[in-house]
Amino acid sequence: MKYYVESLGCVKNQVDAETMIASLDGAGAEFAENPDDADLVIVNSCGFIEDAKKESINAVINFRNAYPDKKIIMSGCLAQRYQTELRRILGEADAVFGNEDPGGIVSLAFGLTGASPPSKAAPPSAATERLKLLSPPGSAYVKIAEGCDNRCSFCAIPLIRGSLRSRSIDDIVNECATLYGRGVRELCLVAQDLASYGADLDGGGAGRSGKLPELLKALSALQGDFWVRLLYLHPDHFPFGILETMAADRRFLPYFDIPFQHASRKILRAMNRRGDAETYLALTERIRAALPDSVIRSTFLTGFPGETDGDFKILLDFQRAARLDWLGVFIFSREEGVPAYSLRGRPSRKTSRERKRVLEARQTPITCARMDRFIGQSLTALVEGPVAGENGLYLARLFCHAPEIDGAAVIESSANLPAGSFVRCKVTGRSGFDLLLQPAG
Numbered sequence: 001m002k003y004y005v006e007s008l009g010c011v012k013n014q015v016d017a018e019t020m021i022a023s024l025d026g027a028g029a030e031f032a033e034n035p036d037d038a039d040l041v042i043v044n045s046c047g048f049i050e051d052a053k054k055e056s057i058n059a060v061i062n063f064r065n066a067y068p069d070k071k072i073i074m075s076g077c078l079a080q081r082y083q084t085e086l087r088r089i090l091g092e093a094d095a096v097f098g099n100e101d102p103g104g105i106v107s108l109a110f111g112l113t114g115a116s117p118p119s120k121a122a123p124p125s126a127a128t129e130r131l132k133l134l135s136p137p138g139s140a141y142v143k144i145a146e147g148c149d150n151r152c153s154f155c156a157i158p159l160i161r162g163s164l165r166s167r168s169i170d171d172i173v174n175e176c177a178t179l180y181g182r183g184v185r186e187l188c189l190v191a192q193d194l195a196s197y198g199a200d201l202d203g204g205g206a207g208r209s210g211k212l213p214e215l216l217k218a219l220s221a222l223q224g225d226f227w228v229r230l231l232y233l234h235p236d237h238f239p240f241g242i243l244e245t246m247a248a249d250r251r252f253l254p255y256f257d258i259p260f261q262h263a264s265r266k267i268l269r270a271m272n273r274r275g276d277a278e279t280y281l282a283l284t285e286r287i288r289a290a291l292p293d294s295v296i297r298s299t300f301l302t303g304f305p306g307e308t309d310g311d312f313k314i315l316l317d318f319q320r321a322a323r324l325d326w327l328g329v330f331i332f333s334r335e336e337g338v339p340a341y342s343l344r345g346r347p348s349r350k351t352s353r354e355r356k357r358v359l360e361a362r363q364t365p366i367t368c369a370r371m372d373r374f375i376g377q378s379l380t381a382l383v384e385g386p387v388a389g390e391n392g393l394y395l396a397r398l399f400c401h402a403p404e405i406d407g408a409a410v411i412e413s414s415a416n417l418p419a420g421s422f423v424r425c426k427v428t429g430r431s432g433f434d435l436l437l438q439p440a441g
Contacts, residue, residue, distance in 0.1 A: 001115035002030045004038035009046025015143045017044045018130040019102040027106045039113050040071045047078030049333035064092035071112045077160045136384045136403050138420030139186040140179045144172050148192035153272045153339040157192050164200045169218050186227040193234045213241030220249045231257045236274045243290040253399040254291040259299045263318035264311035277318045284322050295400040297326035303352025304332045305343035325370040326406050327363045329356045374427045378440045385419040407433035
């Protein structure tokens with residue numbers, strides 16, 4: 001039985017897709033790089049916001065139209081949240097499968113296609129057995145926890161993923177060591193909120209700092225030349241204990257993904273967040289004082305119920321003062337089942353879109369200036385592969401580039417640069433948001 005996986009949404013969803021692939025392959029199925037060659041298509045859906053829901057449903061419909069004779073499964077977050085409804089209304093899907101047990105896809109897939117798995121096959125269950133990675137060459141995402149206890153009023157994640165459930169430190173360290181042994185050089189730690197990691201475990205610690213500092217110290221004991229990148233740290237309980245470890249071991253990249261969402265105290269309280277412009281600005285300054293090369297990415301949310309022109313001005317003032325390296329801007333999505341669903345005073349769609357446009361326009365020169373500071377420096381680049389149709393040009397990333405969401409770097413080199421390898425380079429210029437490199441020495 002051959003199968004194809006279309007994974008949508010966030011990288012945490014991608015890890016689930018990789019676990020399904022590992023389980024299916026372990027049971028004797030064969031991964032197809034192209035849906036044309038598959039007997040079964042799995043759409044690993046996202047259900048976080050309205051646009052993501054539409055994309056997931058449209059993906060199933062499009063696959064059904066293109067392949068009327070193939071079996072199609074919708075899995076993932078949207079399938080988890082609306083299993084009953086989707087089974088009733090989405091006739092294009094032959095089955096709907098949630099995200100609570102990615103490894104459980106095996107019996108469903110083989111049963112649906114009528115194929116018989118080898119009698120002695122034992123589908124893998126451990127995360128360390130993700131042999132097929134969907135991330136860029138040399139990189140892997142390591143999910144250190146599932147679920148979330150923050151209960152932001154706009155967020156449906158607790159409805160979809162449940163409460164916080166952290167993996168043990170030993171389990172995570174073993175997975176990272178295994179991935180490094182297989183040639184992975186960038187280990188991206190992900191969760192709904194890394195800052196909460198371990199708060200549900202024994203000795204998780206007060207102040208919701210949890211055990212992330214302990215985890216980084218354990219990872220620091222690993223031998224080898226690799227990067228560790230931290231993605232998604234809630235600003236209201238930032239674990240300052242990690243800064244000392246990161247300063248002492250530069251394999252921990254000074255890259256921080258901190259979703260501030262807003263800067264107006266009134267709006268943040270309505271979001272069930274404790275911060276404000278002053279405390280969030282102080283956080284960025286403390287990080288940069290400890291790690292002067294720090295790169296900070298964030299997200300802002302416009303159009304939240306009650307957001308006035310005055311609230312938006314506070315956000316603009318914060319944007320100017322914080323000088324964030326990277327910024328994503330999203331419009332509030334009214335999600336049933338969350339507290340913000342019933343809040344009144346939501347700005348018009350037109351106003352929300354205009355505020356998003358203004359933030360993005362004002363961010364462009366900030367990001368360009370932040371990238372310009374690297375020109376003339378010698379930095380390590382992770383090669384992703386040759387630029388298609390261009391001899392002597394390679395796509396790469398520096399520590400300031402998270403996979404697939406930030407800008408990138410382009411290396412000009414006459415030498416062959418293997419994908420997934422580290423190369424020491426000098427930053428020679430910038431083109432848009434991308435940095436231009438040449439091998440050093």
